Amino acid sequence: xxxxxxxxxxxxxxxxxxxxxxxxxxxxxxxxxxxxxxxxxxxxxxxxxxxxxxxxxxxxxxxxxxxxxxxxxxxxxxxxxxxxxxxxxxxxxxxxxxxxxxxxxxxxxxxxxxxxxxxxxxxxxxxxxxxxxxxxxxxxxxxxxxxxxxxxxxxxxxxxxxxxxxxx
Amino acid sequence: xxxxxxxxxxxxxxxxxxxxxxxxxxxxxxxxxxxxxxxxxxxxxxxxxxxxxxxxxxxxxxxxxxxxxxxxxxxxxxxxxxxxxxxxxxxxxxxxxxxxxxxxxxxxxxxxxxxxxxxxxxxxxxxxxxxxxxxxxxxxxxxxxxxxxxxxxxxxxxxxxxxxxxxxxxxxxxxxxxxxxxxxxxxxxxxxxxxxxxxxxxxxxxxxxxxxxxxxxxxxxxxxxxxxxxxxxxxxxxxxxxxxxxxxxxxxxxxxxxxxxxxxxxx
Numbered sequence: 488x489x490x491x492x493x494x495x496x497x498x499x500x501x502x503x504x505x506x507x508x509x510x511x512x513x514x515x516x517x518x519x520x521x522x523x524x525x526x527x528x529x530x531x532x533x534x535x536x537x538x539x540x541x542x543x544x545x546x547x548x549x550x551x552x553x554x555x556x557x558x559x560x561x562x563x564x565x566x567x568x569x570x571x572x573x574x575x576x577x578x579x580x581x582x583x584x585x586x587x588x589x590x591x592x593x594x595x596x597x598x599x600x601x602x603x604x605x606x607x608x609x610x611x612x613x614x615x616x617x618x619x620x621x622x623x624x625x626x627x628x629x630x631x632x633x634x635x636x637x638x639x640x641x642x643x644x645x646x647x648x649x650x651x652x653x654x655x
Numbered sequence: 656x657x658x659x660x661x662x663x664x665x666x667x668x669x670x671x672x673x674x675x676x677x678x679x680x681x682x683x684x685x686x687x688x689x690x691x692x693x694x695x696x697x698x699x700x701x702x703x704x705x706x707x708x709x710x711x712x713x714x715x716x717x718x719x720x721x722x723x724x725x726x727x728x729x730x731x732x733x734x735x736x737x738x739x740x741x742x743x744x745x746x747x748x749x750x751x752x753x754x755x756x757x758x759x760x761x762x763x764x765x766x767x768x769x770x771x772x773x774x775x776x777x778x779x780x781x782x783x784x785x786x787x788x789x790x791x792x793x794x795x796x797x798x799x800x801x802x803x804x805x806x807x808x809x810x811x812x813x814x815x816x817x818x819x820x821x822x823x824x825x826x827x828x829x830x831x832x833x834x835x836x837x838x839x840x841x842x843x844x845x846x847x848x849x850x851x852x853x854x855x856x857x858x859x860x861x862x863x864x865x866x867x868x869x870x871x872x873x874x875x876x877x878x879x880x881x882x883x884x885x886x887x888x889x890x891x892x893x894x895x896x897x898x899x900x901x902x903x904x905x906x907x908x909x910x911x912x913x914x915x916x917x918x919x920x921x922x
Contacts (some may be wrong), residue, residue, distance in 0.1 A: 566863050569856045586683060586853040
């Protein structure tokens with residue numbers, strides 16, 4: 488079977504303060520990544536970047552990015568990811584780093600991983616909850632994490648996790 | 656899921672910075688970190704700083720991402736050696752005992768040779784911020800591998816500056832050519848929480864350093880664990896007998912083979 492195989496890199500943008508995440512756009516990530524690949528791997532890297540790479544999804548609230556690249560060259564792109572130190576968005580520089588969570592062959596596998604990961608994050612938030620009401624809220628969000636709601640939409644991530652934000 | 660460790664976090668007097676670095680490390684998935692006290696002995700005898708007790712930094716350690724146990728924090732000493740007199744006979748072993756790991760950063764070829772063959776250290780650091788002043792020879796490197804000493808590369812300089820990146824990659828590749836990917840660990844050398852990277856990212860960076868895939872992942876997980884065990888056996892008699900003071904009787908000998916998991920308490 489002849490098929491275009493690709494690799495999806497699921498990454499998380501880690502910033503010291505979450506408020507600076509709000510203005511993130513996929514063009515920003517794309518441009519920063521292109522500059523990083525150019526610096527790290529030169530013209531060869533830029534050429535590979537131009538043919539295969541595209542930012543498929545970005546969630547500005549949680550900082551999750553899904554980057555797609557060709558199967559043959561995803562390691563090269565991945566190695567340049569680690570060298571990114573700041574994202575520049577309309578003249579504002581945000582100090583951050585990209586942490587790769589998962590490499591998947593399809594968007595669905597990345598979705599499944601993301602649902603599991605978000606459930607883990609909620610579990611980690613549970614001990615930090617101050618009031619009982621917050622605890623109930625987080626527990627409800629954990630129980631409602633599932634993949635069934637997103638079967639129709641391909642590009643939508645996060646399961647049903649939008650209310651379980653990382654902010655406590 | 657193997658155990659990932661980051662064995663080089665530069666210590667500072669600022670507790671909040673250390674706290675945020677360790678929290679970031681726990682978030683990224685590291686099970687163990689080591690706080691590095693760097694010492695450059697100027698005169699013949701300079702005092703070695705006492706490591707601050709780990710419980711000073713945190714009352715309750717942050718939980719590691721993906722596991723349910725808290726992160727372990729160890730102490731490590733790095734000695735920048737420019738003169739052989741620091742090590743030879745007047746080894747201040749008492750002060751070294753309070754550190755879990757001991758590392759040396761040799762600046763000359765003779766020191767490198769001596770460190771590989773004779774010094775009582777766990778880790779040998781490789782220069783990252785400058786051109787390597789000497790070439791690695793196969794003889795001392797193989798001797799170090801036989802003894803169980805590990806070579807360490809730090810990647811924080813590569814992240815900070817492009818010129819450093821070239822030096823780091825060049826030195827790392829020349830080391831890999833000589834040691835064939837054995838006994839390598841990669842650690843961060845981070846001074847700020849933004850300089851840390853996740854373990855899988857570093858395993859990928861190992862490919863840039865021309866390590867094979869298995870070696871690269873091992874450089875962050877299994878080799879680090881071997882370094883810890885080596886550090887523990889420094890306190891025992893060739894790693895076979897481990898003495899421990901029991902509360903009732905003053906002294907009791909306990910046999911603990913090093914091939915199994917050592918019964919120790921890393922507090």
